[in-house]
Amino acid sequence: MSTVTILGAGAMGSALATPMLQAGHDVRLWGTFLDDHLIDSIKAGSPHPRTNVKVPDGVASFYHGELEQALAGVEVAIIAVSSVGVADIARLAAPYLQDVQGILITSKGFFPDEQGTIQLLPQTVEAQLRAGGTPFKPVVAIGGPCKANEVAYGQPTATIFGVEGGASAWASLAKTKTYRVASTSDRDGLEICAAMKNVFAIALGVADGLSEVGEQPYHNLKSAIFAQALAELRMLLSAAGTDPWTALGLPGAGDLEVTGISGRNKVYGARLGKGEKATTALAEMVALEQTVEGVDAVRLAVVFIEQRFSELLAQMPLLSAIYAVVHGGESIDRIVEAALPR
Amino acid sequence: MSTVTILGAGAMGSALATPMLQAGHDVRLWGTFLDDHLIDSIKAGSPHPRTNVKVPDGVASFYHGELEQALAGVEVAIIAVSSVGVADIARLAAPYLQDVQGILITSKGFFPDEQGTIQLLPQTVEAQLRAGGTPFKPVVAIGGPCKANEVAYGQPTATIFGVEGGASAWASLAKTKTYRVASTSDRDGLEICAAMKNVFAIALGVADGLSEVGEQPYHNLKSAIFAQALAELRMLLSAAGTDPWTALGLPGAGDLEVTGISGRNKVYGARLGKGEKATTALAEMVALEQTVEGVDAVRLAVVFIEQRFSELLAQMPLLSAIYAVVHGGESIDRIVEAALPR
Numbered sequence: 001m002s003t004v005t006i007l008g009a010g011a012m013g014s015a016l017a018t019p020m021l022q023a024g025h026d027v028r029l030w031g032t033f034l035d036d037h038l039i040d041s042i043k044a045g046s047p048h049p050r051t052n053v054k055v056p057d058g059v060a061s062f063y064h065g066e067l068e069q070a071l072a073g074v075e076v077a078i079i080a081v082s083s084v085g086v087a088d089i090a091r092l093a094a095p096y097l098q099d100v101q102g103i104l105i106t107s108k109g110f111f112p113d114e115q116g117t118i119q120l121l122p123q124t125v126e127a128q129l130r131a132g133g134t135p136f137k138p139v140v141a142i143g144g145p146c147k148a149n150e151v152a153y154g155q156p157t158a159t160i161f162g163v164e165g166g167a168s169a170w171a172s173l174a175k176t177k178t179y180r181v182a183s184t185s186d187r188d189g190l191e192i193c194a195a196m197k198n199v200f201a202i203a204l205g206v207a208d209g210l211s212e213v214g215e216q217p218y219h220n221l222k223s224a225i226f227a228q229a230l231a232e233l234r235m236l237l238s239a240a241g242t243d244p245w246t247a248l249g250l251p252g253a254g255d256l257e258v259t260g261i262s263g264r265n266k267v268y269g270a271r272l273g274k275g276e277k278a279t280t281a282l283a284e285m286v287a288l289e290q291t292v293e294g295v296d297a298v299r300l301a302v303v304f305i306e307q308r309f310s311e312l313l314a315q316m317p318l319l320s321a322i323y324a325v326v327h328g329g330e331s332i333d334r335i336v337e338a339a340l341p342r
Numbered sequence: 343m344s345t346v347t348i349l350g351a352g353a354m355g356s357a358l359a360t361p362m363l364q365a366g367h368d369v370r371l372w373g374t375f376l377d378d379h380l381i382d383s384i385k386a387g388s389p390h391p392r393t394n395v396k397v398p399d400g401v402a403s404f405y406h407g408e409l410e411q412a413l414a415g416v417e418v419a420i421i422a423v424s425s426v427g428v429a430d431i432a433r434l435a436a437p438y439l440q441d442v443q444g445i446l447i448t449s450k451g452f453f454p455d456e457q458g459t460i461q462l463l464p465q466t467v468e469a470q471l472r473a474g475g476t477p478f479k480p481v482v483a484i485g486g487p488c489k490a491n492e493v494a495y496g497q498p499t500a501t502i503f504g505v506e507g508g509a510s511a512w513a514s515l516a517k518t519k520t521y522r523v524a525s526t527s528d529r530d531g532l533e534i535c536a537a538m539k540n541v542f543a544i545a546l547g548v549a550d551g552l553s554e555v556g557e558q559p560y561h562n563l564k565s566a567i568f569a570q571a572l573a574e575l576r577m578l579l580s581a582a583g584t585d586p587w588t589a590l591g592l593p594g595a596g597d598l599e600v601t602g603i604s605g606r607n608k609v610y611g612a613r614l615g616k617g618e619k620a621t622t623a624l625a626e627m628v629a630l631e632q633t634v635e636g637v638d639a640v641r642l643a644v645v646f647i648e649q650r651f652s653e654l655l656a657q658m659p660l661l662s663a664i665y666a667v668v669h670g671g672e673s674i675d676r677i678v679e680a681a682l683p684r
Contacts, residue, residue: 144566144569145561145562145565145566145568145569146562147559147561147562149558150558150559150560150561150562151562153557153558155556155558155559155560155562155563156560156562156563156566156678156681156682157562157563157566157682158562158563158565158566158569158570158681158682158683160683171683175683180682180683180684181683182683214497215495216491216492216495216497217489217492217497217604218492218497218498219487219489219492219600219603219604220487220488220489220492220493220497220498220499220500220600221497221498221499221500222599222600222603223487223500223596223597223599223600223603224486224487224498224499224500224592224596226595226596226599227486227487227500227590227591227592227594227595227596227599228500230590230591230595231590231591234587234590245576247590248569248572248573248576248589248590248595249569249572249573250566250569252569253568253569253572253590253595254565254566254568254569255565257564257565257568257569257599258561258562258564258565261561261564261565262559262561336498339498339500340498340499340500340522341500341502341513341517341522341523341524342522
């Protein structure tokens with residue numbers, strides 16, 4: 001049993017409180033400056049506004065101003081904020097993380113460092129800890145197909161933890177009867193998959209949108225997009241020196257599957273498939289307070305690849321097509337074409 | 343331009359007539375003894391009863407009794423019957439296939455030879471041709487995510503042809519603007535994927551059935567099943583000496599995706615997920631004239647593996663669980679458990 005503090009009280013952070021409590025830990029849930037109303041609702045015993053599931057009573061909740069108390073004597077910290085908030089939260093928390101055994105991170109995406117080089121989020125966390133004078137801590141990435149509402153509700157879930165050298169001890173920390181944890185030493189491969197799935201989910205959504213308005217479904221197309229996404233993921237993992245087989249596992253195919261079934265990136269893509277312009281679709285979702293992480297992620301993914309493996313982009317027609325549609329106003333025909341054999 | 347005869351006028355056979363005609367060939371469609379009413383309907387210009395799409399007028403159709411005429415002077419034959427019919431059709435057709443350039447096959451599954459050894463369908467065709475004294479012909483397997491109704495309608499489709507030495511010339515024969523064909527030399531890997539996807543689709547359907555009747559969806563579970571299926575497929579491909587990466591491509595992940603979205607194997611699985619007993623679910627579907635190929639395929643798959651790589655079965659808990667549920671009357675909990683990390 002450990003003292004575990006979850007940083008970020010949104011859907012995923014609050015959801016993780018359930019398996020962590022069931023696994024026998026002393027669980028604290030801290031809200032960012034965006035989350036005070038969520039903490040209000042949790043303290044009131046209401047269902048969480050994002051997952052519609054009540055956070056268990058045994059979880060101690062903390063407002064944004066109570067970070068020090070939330071992290072006092074903590075053994076394991078879990079960062080569960082949106083990708084844009086990871087650097088800030090890591091910097092804020094660094095002074096209180098001197099004695100933790102490790103840091104888990106559920107956030108997914110890319111983030112530019114101060115030189116403008118795009119980094120994976122575990123590297124972002126490590127850089128902030130170094131800058132804050134915190135001694136080295138293992139940063140364990142969490143991937144695999146995990147919709148937060150299902151985790152909160154206790155639906156059967158297969159997740160995967162990744163850290164250099166192997167994550168099986170970390171996996172043991174979290175597993176319950178329904179929240180099962182595999183482990184891998186390919187943390188960065190896992191993280192690349194996690195970041196890219198929000199991008200490719202937009203294309204999967206396009207096929208769903210076409211199906212909704214078409215006379216016949218576009219299931220063949222959705223499946224062609226799925227296979228092309230995995231093929232491009234495999235190439236990216238190889239280029240990055242990570243394990244290309246990670247594309248076939250829970251972090252790759254598994255997470256892409258769940259992201260293509262539901263979620264905001266898919267819904268945004270479906271709007272494009274139904275004929276909305278990219279700018280209109282995004283504006284409408286922003287108005288509904290629905291963040292579409294894939295929109296930023298596709299731009300960052302392209303820069304990440306240009307900065308590191310620039311020759312690779314020409315071999316990733318689907319990624320390039322999603323970028324052209326989302327940020328260049330091109331027709332979704334470009335995505336359809338990119339998914340089909342030439 | 344070639345003369346192409348499609349053997350089997352069911353959903354897939356009739357659907358393939360469209361791209362073959364569009365690719366510029368002289369296309370003939372022959373019905374088996376089960377298909378005479380389908381040929382009636384095609385000759386009458388009605389929509390095909392299975393795909394609900396009209397077969398193009400340029401396609402010549404032939405009744406069961408007209409096999410010799412259907413195959414006279416044919417350059418390419420395509421076998422598109424259900425897996426149980428492949429050996430019979432190959433034997434019937436063999437005398438008229440002396441001069442064909444090659445034989446394509448869309449049928450998917452396993453088939454026992456006369457010694458009771460389970461074979462892949464291209465091997466079944468080759469054995470029948472040998473027995474009929476037909477000189478060696480390349481047998482090209484067709485895989486990838488291709489729902490017949492979408493192919494018939496002209497929806498964008500990515501398929502893949504496989505034959506030893508590479509199938510790119512065969513792929514060129516068939517491709518159109520919307521029916522696109524990749525190629526591989528890993529024919530047997532493709533064929534194993536094609537046969538196994540009907541099996542794993544049952545498990546994907548179970549998750550859908552649970553979602554239908556549950557208070558919360560089981561999307562995490564469906565995705566865990568998806569990843570576990572691919573992991574087991576990878577092992578099987580390796581053991582069989584085929585290319586394990588085929589599991590990640592159109593034949594593996596691509597075809598599994600489309601089979602998990604719709605189709606009879608998934609629908610059968612969903613019945614199990616909703617609480618029907620395996621025997622009841624099958625009886626009801628048979629009564630609706632809906633063949634569930636995965637039910638036989640899971641039994642044949644287990645024997646195929648026992649006969650060739652018996653130590654592998656212990657490493658394929660999902661396959662074993664599907665077998666136990668479908669043929670042993672065990673609870674679907676076994677499938678759930680098999681899909682989760684231990």
